[in-house]
Amino acid sequence: MSFAIGQRWLSHADSELGLGIIVELDGRRVSVHFPAVEEERTYATENAPLTRVKLREGDVLHTRDGRKLQVLAIHEEQELLIYEVAGEGQRELLAELDMDDHIDLATPRQRLLASQYDSHAAFALRMATAQHIHRLQQSGLRGLLGTRTALLPHQLYVANEVGKRHAPRVLLADEVGLGKTIEAGMILHRQLLSGDSRRVLIMVPESLQFQWLVEMRRRFNLNFALFDESRLSESDDGGNPFEDEQLVLCSTSLFLDANARALALDAEWDMLIVDEVHRLAWSQVEVSEDFRFLQDMAEQVPGLLLLTATPEQVGQEAHFARLALLDPERFHDFTAFEEEESQYKRWSSLMDALDRGEDVQGLPSDIDPEAPSERQIAALLDRYGTGRVLFRNARASVGGFPTREMLPHPLPMVENPVYQNLYPDLHVDTELWLQEDPRVAWLVSQLKSLRPQKVLVICATADTALALESYLQLRAGIRSAAFHEQLSLVERDRAAAYFAEQEQGAQALICSEIGGEGRNFQFAQHLILFDLPEHPDQLEQRIGRLDRIGQRDRIFIHVPYIEGSAQETLMRWYHEGIDLFRSSCSAGDMILNQFRSALDEQLRQQNDRFDELLQETARFTTDTRKELSEGRDKLLERSSCNTEQGLSLGEAIGEIEDPERLGSFLEQLCDVTGVEHEEHSKNSSVLRRGEQELLEIFPEVPEDGCTVTVSRDQALQREDWIFLGWEHPWMENAMSTVLGSALGQASVGAMSLKGVPGGSRLYELLFTVSLSAPRALGLQRYLPLAPQRILLDANGRDLSKLLTHERLNERVEKIPRGTVSKVVRQLREEIETRIDDAEQHFASELESRQALAAESYSEQLDEEIARLSSLRKVNPSIRHEEIENLKLRKEAGLAALSTARATLQGVRLVITR
Numbered sequence: 001m002s003f004a005i006g007q008r009w010l011s012h013a014d015s016e017l018g019l020g021i022i023v024e025l026d027g028r029r030v031s032v033h034f035p036a037v038e039e040e041r042t043y044a045t046e047n048a049p050l051t052r053v054k055l056r057e058g059d060v061l062h063t064r065d066g067r068k069l070q071v072l073a074i075h076e077e078q079e080l081l082i083y084e085v086a087g088e089g090q091r092e093l094l095a096e097l098d099m100d101d102h103i104d105l106a107t108p109r110q111r112l113l114a115s116q117y118d119s120h121a122a123f124a125l126r127m128a129t130a131q132h133i134h135r136l137q138q139s140g141l142r143g144l145l146g147t148r149t150a151l152l153p154h155q156l157y158v159a160n161e162v163g164k165r166h167a168p169r170v171l172l173a174d175e176v177g178l179g180k181t182i183e184a185g186m187i188l189h190r191q192l193l194s195g196d197s198r199r200v201l202i203m204v205p206e207s208l209q210f211q212w213l214v215e216m217r218r219r220f221n222l223n224f225a226l227f228d229e230s231r232l233s234e235s236d237d238g239g240n241p242f243e244d245e246q247l248v249l250c251s252t253s254l255f256l257d258a259n260a261r262a263l264a265l266d267a268e269w270d271m272l273i274v275d276e277v278h279r280l281a282w283s284q285v286e287v288s289e290d291f292r293f294l295q296d297m298a299e300q301v302p303g304l305l306l307l308t309a310t311p312e313q314v315g316q317e318a319h320f321a322r323l324a325l326l327d328p329e330r331f332h333d334f335t336a337f338e339e340e341e342s343q344y345k346r347w348s349s350l351m352d353a354l355d356r357g358e359d360v361q362g363l364p365s366d367i368d369p370e371a372p373s374e375r376q377i378a379a380l381l382d383r384y385g386t387g388r389v390l391f392r393n394a395r396a397s398v399g400g401f402p403t404r405e406m407l408p409h410p411l412p413m414v415e416n417p418v419y420q421n422l423y424p425d426l427h428v429d430t431e432l433w434l435q436e437d438p439r440v441a442w443l444v445s446q447l448k449s450l451r452p453q454k455v456l457v458i459c460a461t462a463d464t465a466l467a468l469e470s471y472l473q474l475r476a477g478i479r480s481a482a483f484h485e486q487l488s489l490v491e492r493d494r495a496a497a498y499f500a501e502q503e504q505g506a507q508a509l510i511c512s513e514i515g516g517e518g519r520n521f522q523f524a525q526h527l528i529l530f531d532l533p534e535h536p537d538q539l540e541q542r543i544g545r546l547d548r549i550g551q552r553d554r555i556f557i558h559v560p561y562i563e564g565s566a567q568e569t570l571m572r573w574y575h576e577g578i579d580l581f582r583s584s585c586s587a588g589d590m591i592l593n594q595f596r597s598a599l600d601e602q603l604r605q606q607n608d609r610f611d612e613l614l615q616e617t618a619r620f621t622t623d624t625r626k627e628l629s630e631g632r633d634k635l636l637e638r639s640s641c642n643t644e645q646g647l648s649l650g651e652a653i654g655e656i657e658d659p660e661r662l663g664s665f666l667e668q669l670c671d672v673t674g675v676e677h678e679e680h681s682k683n684s685s686v687l688r689r690g691e692q693e694l695l696e697i698f699p700e701v702p703e704d705g706c707t708v709t710v711s712r713d714q715a716l717q718r719e720d721w722i723f724l725g726w727e728h729p730w731m732e733n734a735m736s737t738v739l740g741s742a743l744g745q746a747s748v749g750a751m752s753l754k755g756v757p758g759g760s761r762l763y764e765l766l767f768t769v770s771l772s773a774p775r776a777l778g779l780q781r782y783l784p785l786a787p788q789r790i791l792l793d794a795n796g797r798d799l800s801k802l803l804t805h806e807r808l809n810e811r812v813e814k815i816p817r818g819t820v821s822k823v824v825r826q827l828r829e830e831i832e833t834r835i836d837d838a839e840q841h842f843a844s845e846l847e848s849r850q851a852l853a854a855e856s857y858s859e860q861l862d863e864e865i866a867r868l869s870s871l872r873k874v875n876p877s878i879r880h881e882e883i884e885n886l887k888l889r890k891e892a893g894l895a896a897l898s899t900a901r902a903t904l905q906g907v908r909l910v911i912t913r
């Protein structure tokens with residue numbers, strides 16, 4: 001050891017002392033001052049437990065004044081080191097004396113050379129963590145793991161297709177109750193975990209705010225901040241309150257206020273999600289304020305998910321307007337769009353032929369005839385079919401829904417002609433109406449006879465719901481609750497919760513139309529349609545409250561009506577004309593448009609043309625359904641779900657989640673870091689904070705512990721347990737804490753190895769890849785950060801295949817601390833050389849991986865560029881700059897890919913006995 005005054009050394013016997021400075025030398029003794037603890041120690045120069053601290057190029061130097069600077073070059077002057085570092089905008093020279101006294105040895109190399117090593121278990125944990133992170137990343141299922149949801153193929157397909165897109169823009173239009181909220185949650189989860197999105201705004205009707213908040217939290221561990229007017233008026237620093245939170249949920253009605261709109265537009269978002277988007281009114285004559293706001297947001301926010309079960313509820317043009325928000329390049333001309341629809345059947349049969357591997361005629365000229373058939377089909381769907389932005393799964397193709405039974409309840413006519421109306425209660429004094437309308441008395445007796453079964457009652461207006469509920473409650477002694485727009489949000493949620501309560505809850509929930517959208521009431525089997533809505537899609541929405549995922553039993557739809565009234569007319573038109581009570585229909589708007597005036601005439605006064613209307617409607621419905629099922633719906637089915645793929649995604653998720661593997665990793669994590677754990681039952685355990693934790697991996701574990709499960713099935717049954725899946729924030733945090741810490745970065749041990757002389761050295765090294773690129777480029781998916789392990793002997797021979805990491809783990813033993821520092825000191829040069837070798841080896845391997853990544857990245861962008869160029873031929877609004885932008889993006893991505901670096905994560909030195 002050669003000492004000089006002013007050099008920085010570290011005591012490997014006592015690293016708590018921090019970084020020392022040699023202050024005195026007298027030949028046989030060396031004195032070191034440790035400023036961090038204000039102590040001075042004197043050692044014999046021969047065997048001082050000291051390690052010289054020498055940073056290397058690329059290391060980070062911590063200065064006394066708290067800066068972290070990268071070392072660019074190292075110079076030596078009179079045995080003292082001078083570091084050339086990257087200062088602010090310029091190079092700076094720093095003497096080693098300027099280094100921070102509280103040393104944090106940041107690299108495995110530094111730690112090994114300073115004999116700052118950890119147990120083999122810690123090294124193995126580090127290795128396992130890096131490998132799991134990579135396994136999860138590489139699975140292509142990021143974001144779909146660890147959510148508290150059943151693995152339903154149609155949802156997985158959509159979530160996977162959309163979630164992997166960069167800044168996805170889609171309309172999720174599955175029929176009612178198929179789980180659009182869950183699909184949106186999965187897509188969002190995936191985007192958040194991949195880093196593609198960070199700032200997200202969800203806009204939902206006021207009545208659905210709480211439901212969304214809860215679903216996001218309990219199924220995806222996403223904590224959204226609920227914003228209302230009062231939250232908007234308080235900002236920490238007078239800035240934009242939307243900027244205070246990353247995940248914001250609010251009611252669409254918040255944006256009736258111009259200031260709220262301005263603030264939302266002013267904030268930066270990565271993704272916007274809008275539920276029940278058909279409610280934002282659009283018409284050719286008048287675009288509502290809130291739709292205009294949506295247009296402004298859509299132009300600004302890269303990711304956009306619009307949700308509606310009834311996309312055509314307010315007409316084809318409004319549907320088109322929403323598609324245009326998502327993909328203005330593709331949907332720019334409504335007339336052309338209508339014309340396209342007439343060609344759907346043709347394209348559908350062309351795709352079928354491609355599927356069958358036939359040689360097809362009539363492929364459009366912009367579709368590459370040489371491309372593989374699945375690429376041709378995707379391009380056809382996108383450019384000529386329903387587009388790549390629309391996803392609509394149908395109940396019929398998803399399957400598994402219970403049957404619906406329609407029970408009409410005719411009631412005698414009342415003398416007063418008002419009762420001929422669809423909604424007589426709007427025309428009579430409430431008190432009188434409650435007494436006169438036979439449906440009220442019928443409702444009371446029906447509820448009594450259905451007791452104790454839960455019954456959802458839906459009527460058109462809040463006033464009707466209010467009157468009925470108080471009547472049932474006060475005069476008929478029926479436990480009920482009301483749910484309508486005149487109640488506050490809290491009151492509404494309280495009512496829904498009261499209804500959901502099994503034992504003590506309300507038997508009936510009386511809702512206005514707002515209870516007919518989005519809400520989950522599948523625990524009930526009886527639906528009473530106290531009156532009927534005027535649009536078939538609204539009826540579909542109402543029935544969808546019960547007939548949705550999670551409904552296990554047959555559902556009964558009761559329809560009371562006054563004989564001879566408009567109520568009967570409408571009921572028969574829905575029932576006999578469209579068969580809507582028993583099966584869902586995606587052509588509701590089209591059918592209504594076709595017969596609107598004839599139906600209105602019959603609703604005013606039924607006449608002898610009614611039977612004809614019923615027959616015509618039935619015929620039209622059958623024809624339209626057939627037409628759609630061969631054209632549009634078939635295309636939609638093709639683009640919205642591939643059940644086979646959905647099923648195999650589910651299987652792949654099951655395999656990767658593997659509760660057994662997760663359970664043993666959790667045990668390893670807890671054992672090494674010192675978190676207490678105790679088995680609760682198969683796949684579940686109780687976690688408690690340890691008294692002496694080496695690392696704080698689970699800071700959120702409460703004082704008195706918590707029960708966690710590693711199984712998705714168990715998590716679905718036990719909502720009170722934490723589903724500690726691979727992607728749970730605790731698990732993600734634990735894994736990144738392990739890799740971000742020094743734990744397990746260096747380890748030293750001994751083992752006997754047959755045929756290998758004692759005193760031989762083995763170096764086991766682990767590398768990961770780091771890439772610093774703007775996240776908007778979405779490059780991570782092209783260059784997964786695969787960890788690489790290599791095992792070298794003292795001469796640099798690669799023994800990785802001969803001796804696996806697992807075998808080494810089993811056989812390696814501890815060496816006494818004193819011996820380690822002696823050995824490390826002697827081997828200093830060899831250690832450095834082997835690490836250098838391995839670094840070079842991985843740098844060149846990384847190069848080939850970068851080349852592969854660049855290839856697939858280019859391919860993807862070239863396809864985008866080709867798509868846009870082809871669309872530009874038919875859509876003049878696509879600007880040349882948009883194509884140029886994509887080209888620039890491609891260049892930027894390729895440049896960023898080339899900056900990837902291999903990082904040494906851990907090194908283990910093993911000496912043979």
Ligand SMILES: Nc1ncnc2c1ncn2[C@@H]1O[C@H](COP(=O)(O)OP(=O)(O)OP(=O)(O)O)[C@@H](O)[C@H]1O
Pocket residue numbers: 148149150151152155174175176177178179180181182183308309517518519520544545548549550
């Ligand atoms: N994968 C799943 N696992 C468990 N529960 C699910 C799953 N998908 C949906 N559900 C449940 O099914 C119900 C319907 O889901 P969701 O509310 O997302 O449907 P939706 O398509 O948005 O319905 P609507 O058209 O009525 O708005 C909800 O109670 C939801 O929690």
